[in-house]
Amino acid sequence: MTNTIDRRTLLRLAGASAGTAVLAGATLTGAAPAGAAGGAFRHGVASGDPLPDGVLLWTRLTPTDEAQPGSGVGPEAEVTWQVAADPDFATVVAQGALTTGPARDHTVKVAVTGLAPATTWWYRFGYAGAWSATGRTMTAPPADADIDRLRLGVVSCANWEAGYFSAYRNLADRGEVNLVVHLGDYLYEYGTGEFDAGGSVVRPVLPAHEVLTLADYRIRHALYKTDPDLQALHASVPWVITWDDHEVANDQWSGGAENHTPATEGAFAARVAAARQAYAEWMPVRTGADGAIYRRLRFGRLAELSMLDLRSYRSQQASGSAVDDPARTITGDAQMSWLKSGLAASTARWKLVGNPVMIARVDLATLPAWLLGPIGRLLGVPENGVVLNPDQWDGYNADRNELVDHLRATGTRDIVFLTGDIHTSWANEVTTRATGTATPAAVEFVVPSVTSDNVNDFLGLREGNALSVLGADLLRATNTHVRWTELDGHGYGVLEVTRQQCRMDWYHLADRTRPGSASRWVAGWSVAAGSSTLRREAAPQA
Template identity: 50%
Template sequence: MTTRRNLLRTSAALSVAAPVLAHAARATAAPTPGGTGDRRVFAHGVASGDPLPDRVILWTRITATPAATPGSGHGPSSAVTWEIARDESFGTVVASGSAQAVADADFTVKVDAGGLSPDTRYAYRFRVTSGPASGAVSPIGHTRTAPATDADVSRVRFGVVSCANWEAGYFGAYRHLRNHPDLTAIVHLGDYLYEYGTGEYTGKTGVVRTHAPRHEIVSLADYRIRHAQYKTDPDLAELHRRLPWICTWDDHESANDSWRGGAENHQASEGDWAARKAASERAYYEWMPVRPAADAGGRHLYRRLRFGTLLELSMLDLRTYRDEQVSMTSRDIDAPNRSITGAAQMNWLTNGLTSSATRWKIVGNPVMITPVVIPPLDQKNTAAITEMLGLPEGGLPYNPDQWDGYTADRRRLLDTIRSRHVDNVVFITGDIHSSWACDIPVDAAAYPGGGTVATELVATSVTSSNIDDIVKVPEHTAGSVVSSALTAVNRHVRWNDFDAHGYSVFTVTPAAAQMDWYFLNDKTDPKSGQYLAKSYRVGNGTQRVSPAAGPIER
């Protein structure tokens, strides 16, 4: 089976060999959360997320005693109060409440703070009111509610990130992102953390800083410890403190290339998959500022947030309900009963897109939906050959872990968008450790004459290995060769960069949706600079990406 790791290795093999880079110098500065407050008790900072017009999730963790380390289960319970005010002076508190930090939730505190005004910036803080840490006050966090659902909104701006591997580098992308003006929220599209043991997935950098625990995480305690470690990164902690986040998971929050019955990186010796997945989900819900949706079947992570009449953001979960991945040469790729979303999530997604009253329909998409095949085949003329050879009818997919491995689900979704005349659907995507700007064609083999259904803009990894990292060559040598080859046969892929790390800024106005890609100079340098790499926009009503002259100004 083609996994993402094997996929990147295979892509690298297509390139021309280049000299190996020497390992970069490692920085050893100890990370501490940003802001003011008691950094011993609030060692993992504060965070907010999932903003609605009248409420927002607030999060923190209480370390009441030195023994109350994450995952240990040791330590006393603490009573905690929270306050939200219009400014940092907290002269007028607009909302407040109380909560408990208990061992059963790893002493994390998460509240759904209501009674707020739409489209308003707030300051918030926590205070411990009982136990050995009584009197301790958290750093002051900042958050922002969503506009009212009927508000005429002129602009929404998201920071977009994915794939941050602690061991592979420093999170300079988070540091630079927080300096962008007027961000509404941060959208994290998955792989917030990585499950691997030390040294298992770093590429040419080697281990820049060591995972805790050092072994692959499997148990509930393991996942809690790993979440806690990531929350101590100073750039991640500061970005959480300053802005609300909207997050979904991909596979590494549990295990590589996961599906509903297992994962590529889960072996029988590691116990029952269902137990491991449940442990990973529990730790995620404890440690992340997310508001899971609920229905008769329980809670789920796919959910929708609205920002006035301008846009709705549908955040997907493409791991929990999917069928197992198959080989890139398997005709089962086209099987009508194979699903990446599961039936309930597909109905939720299509119903939401077709009924939306907003101008833009944005889909937070953990894995790529654009067809990337070698080469795209005209199914009418090649069906006899592909059937005889037992191959996928549209061509060999570059990565069957993506929607390319679940073509029936993709067809169901895109046919609905097209037949119901839904305009302005833009997928913003992570996972693939590279940057893409794509038209999503009706028929990849007939592009551009066959028309387009939607567009996709893909953010690169914060640190996780790209082609150059895996084959240990300078950036934009090996990856450039692969990029040229893929875009030559997939003409709907308008731009691609396989090597650089960084983040994106995604700005939506009534006239256009635009993504700007920013790349780091060196992910192994905690003080790395950055540069603007590319900007692409989707004009209102066009269903096409086109180059933009530069970022949208304030």
């Protein structure tokens, strides 16, 4: 990295002044002017989980100066909402009102129903005579509709302190995706300086300390929701999201986390409850009666999307032969049954799986020490040559075998895993040691981080340096089912689904530390219907 002390100081100051502006907007005395910048709806608007007859709408009201996120105070207040067939709201098709207050951190979630399917809608919220920004969303096609094409923006791992969310802005500006799939690490739990841009804080987080309590998680969610690029993408298309570990704490499992110390931070269950409550309040996501987030959405006959929760039910990470122990699980029994039966019984052409951590095997046995260091930091393995990452499916081999064996036994095809978590870009064929690499059961497209550090950041080198390129070559040489990987870029993916094929294109940013950074196409890979073998695309999709 070329950062000097002066540059770091400059970046910290720039970040601090931006944060100060946010705080100043939030500390106006009396009722903030609704609809104005920094007004009653300063955290933006969002939509999510589109169904054929409805969609979830979200915002957060700041009715008074005292009603700060995480404060637990402020008045109960009535918010109105409207859904229209046009951006000028000449034809309002649904509207209503509801009361929010400090018990839910003044967040607002509306499950709108009764809408026509496969339609673009505009929505807004009202308070004290003024309107929020206008959001655009859509309803899903009917379950039996023959649709030609679906385009998804695919993202994961957005670390505030590592840079700006230009990946979100670029996706919003493309104006071509039907929805965004977020695979987790929407936010990070760390205190300032604990995880940043290769040792530099581009912009500091709030609160400054690691988030632990309900108030902490609410404040961190609120900070993210002030980001203009994030607001733009939320307002432009519905999102379908799941969580990974950092929505609670690093390397979370069902009973704890690497980044949680009960002796000093209290019971892990209390932390999970706080994080989950803030998540349910602040994110445009439907949760089950029991708080479950794994769920399935359908887009006509073309595609179904199964979103997984690989943190709430998993066994503790292990190493050595324990990774093969069939008593250990990454999904939990109920979710595995739901996933297996849902995929096998699906009548959709493509079965997409929103998969927070990588399912393809990664054998690091022959990698040299210089690459094992940075790769190991991403994958969570020690540098002494352990050959797998116990935090992804590699650490839960019995579950992976059970799922892949089931897909093969039932003749279930056209499975595409959409994956995040490891901050790098991959096109994989999904195999098991038993089946070998000749007959993959599925494919996996892994998107890079929006901002979080990856290999060149850990090495302290520029993107595309010779060591990273050699590392990618070595990974592919030792894992022939890995058809392509790139270890340095940050950005996003665009998945195009048609009846004939499913195709991912990767776009990487010029500079994550600069606001407004452009992105460029770096690769495209596709799989034809009925096949599980990847093909490289020569040019960006039209």
